[in-house]
Amino acid sequence: MHEVEEAKALDGEHYRDSLSNVNKDGKRLWIFAKKPKGSLYQYRTLFAWFLYIIFFATPFIKFHGHPLLLFNILERKFIIFGMPFWPQDLNLFALLMLTFILFIIVFTVLFGRIWCGWACPQTIFMEMLFRKIEYLIEGDFNQQKKLAAQEWNTEKILRKGGKHVAFYLISFLIANTFLSYIIGIDQMKLLITDGPLAHIGKFASLLIFSTVFYFVFAFLRELVCVIICPYGRLQGLMLDPHSIVVAYNYLRGEPRGKASKKDTATPAPKGDCIDCKLCVQVCPTGIDIRNGTQLECINCTACVDACDEVMVKINKPTRLIGFNSKNGIDNNETFKFTLRNVGYSVVLVGLLALLVYLVASRKEIETTLNRTAGMLYQTQANGNISNLYNIEFVNKTFDSIPIELELIEPKGSIKLIDKQIIKIPKDELGKTSFFIEIDPKAITSNQNKVLINVKSNGVLIEQVKSNFVAPVN
Ligand code: SF4
Numbered sequence: 001m002h003e004v005e006e007a008k009a010l011d012g013e014h015y016r017d018s019l020s021n022v023n024k025d026g027k028r029l030w031i032f033a034k035k036p037k038g039s040l041y042q043y044r045t046l047f048a049w050f051l052y053i054i055f056f057a058t059p060f061i062k063f064h065g066h067p068l069l070l071f072n073i074l075e076r077k078f079i080i081f082g083m084p085f086w087p088q089d090l091n092l093f094a095l096l097m098l099t100f101i102l103f104i105i106v107f108t109v110l111f112g113r114i115w116c117g118w119a120c121p122q123t124i125f126m127e128m129l130f131r132k133i134e135y136l137i138e139g140d141f142n143q144q145k146k147l148a149a150q151e152w153n154t155e156k157i158l159r160k161g162g163k164h165v166a167f168y169l170i171s172f173l174i175a176n177t178f179l180s181y182i183i184g185i186d187q188m189k190l191l192i193t194d195g196p197l198a199h200i201g202k203f204a205s206l207l208i209f210s211t212v213f214y215f216v217f218a219f220l221r222e223l224v225c226v227i228i229c230p231y232g233r234l235q236g237l238m239l240d241p242h243s244i245v246v247a248y249n250y251l252r253g254e255p256r257g258k259a260s261k262k263d264t265a266t267p268a269p270k271g272d273c274i275d276c277k278l279c280v281q282v283c284p285t286g287i288d289i290r291n292g293t294q295l296e297c298i299n300c301t302a303c304v305d306a307c308d309e310v311m312v313k314i315n316k317p318t319r320l321i322g323f324n325s326k327n328g329i330d331n332n333e334t335f336k337f338t339l340r341n342v343g344y345s346v347v348l349v350g351l352l353a354l355l356v357y358l359v360a361s362r363k364e365i366e367t368t369l370n371r372t373a374g375m376l377y378q379t380q381a382n383g384n385i386s387n388l389y390n391i392e393f394v395n396k397t398f399d400s401i402p403i404e405l406e407l408i409e410p411k412g413s414i415k416l417i418d419k420q421i422i423k424i425p426k427d428e429l430g431k432t433s434f435f436i437e438i439d440p441k442a443i444t445s446n447q448n449k450v451l452i453n454v455k456s457n458g459v460l461i462e463q464v465k466s467n468f469v470a471p472v473n
């Protein structure tokens with residue numbers, strides 16, 4: 001048995017049965033993470049700023065006078081990259097979600113939870129914004145611990161109070177942006193110019209969102225990743241020995257320990273890990289990555305930077321902790337696509353192609369035609385037989401659209417009831433009713449197929465079908 005596995009077997013892998021942030025009595029242990037530094041941390045900071053710019057700027061971007069992205073759940077109005085979507089496009093939304101989930105699975109199988117550490121909004125805001133403000137106000141982890149342990153005095157009130165005020169203000173800013181994605185930037189501007197009392201519902205939502213964000217970033221923190229987020233908990237199902245994750249190279253690192261003077265006299269074999277525990281101190285979820293891949297690891301790479309710094313100081317090669325797979329460590333295997341990955345990727349490409357095709361061929365007008373329920377047929381004054389129909393149009397564009405109906409089957413005519421011209425307002429639902437009248441001499445069956453061309457400015461948009469009920473002599 002390998003030394004590390006032997007060690008784990010001896011201690012019964014007890015770390016897998018407990019959480020690093022919960023004590024034996026089940027009480028939460030607050031994690032004071034050491035301030036990370038290093039090249040990967042710098043890349044993460046840059047990437048985080050790039051994501052902040054996208055997040056905060058997008059609500060201000062308009063495309064043909066409309067928001068680039070809008071998710072107005074209340075009014076059931078959605079705009080994605082300038083294209084309006086309706087609840088009737090639920091099939092597209094379901095396919096989009098399915099594609100996204102599969103993309104995450106493929107990505108996780110290949111590269112572990114890199115999404116969590118580098119792109120998830122929870123980590124990006126927690127580690128790259130709120131945590132940095134905390135370091136700024138309360139100092140590094142040792143000063144934070146000292147401050148938490150000390151009696152309440154002016155310094156503690158000012159530091160803690162200042163931190164929580166700053167946290168709430170940033171949460172308020174995030175909530176404003178978040179709400180802009182739901183109601184649109186124009187409505188947000190009205191909320192600001194008219195004052196909260198004129199839009200009490202929206203203002204209440206803003207305060208609720210702000211408080212939720214504040215609670216998450218000030219108190220819940222890593223519990224979101226470790227306990228609440230289902231993605232982290234599914235990690236065990238997705239990863240395999242080929243997956244590239246943040247991993248400790250136990251073959252190189254073990255047996256761990258500091259080289260003592262005694263050892264220099266009679267040197268005992270030692271691995272590269274000097275057991276300084278810096279990798280544990282910087283970990284925002286409080287785990288020891290040397291125990292192996294754990295669901296708490298969000299692949300933030302803070303431990304990689306910390307260990308690299310140590311390796312440089314002791315003149316050893318870097319990346320004792322780094323991106324590696326289990327097979328990479330055990331057998332020196334380089335990154336490769338397995339049959340499972342190829343299978344997932346093929347399905348993903350197929351779903352993407354289907355999604356693109358469905359979006360590209362999506363109709364601008366969606367029509368629903370129904371014969372009016374509870375009615376059979378009517379005999380008109382001129383002897384013609386008629387059926388009454390209800391027709392509904394969903395205008396999925398930003399322009400009002402004129403509609404013409406052309407009866408293809410059976411031979412007869414369409415008589416609109418309440419209007420002569422159908423015009424569907426932009427971005428709305430339009431309804432009307434009409435009769436189809438047929439000369440009784442043309443009737444050969446009591447169930448007749450109805451086929452209508454729906455046109456706009458002479459251009460065919462779609463064909464709709466129904467049936468025509470008539471007496472047969
Ligand atoms: S930082 Fe590196 S050397 Fe220090 S304990 Fe962690 S793995 Fe070992």
Ligand code: SF4
Nearest residue numbers: 283297298300301303
């Ligand atoms: S083990 Fe390393 S990569 Fe994983 S969460 Fe902790 S610091 Fe981040």
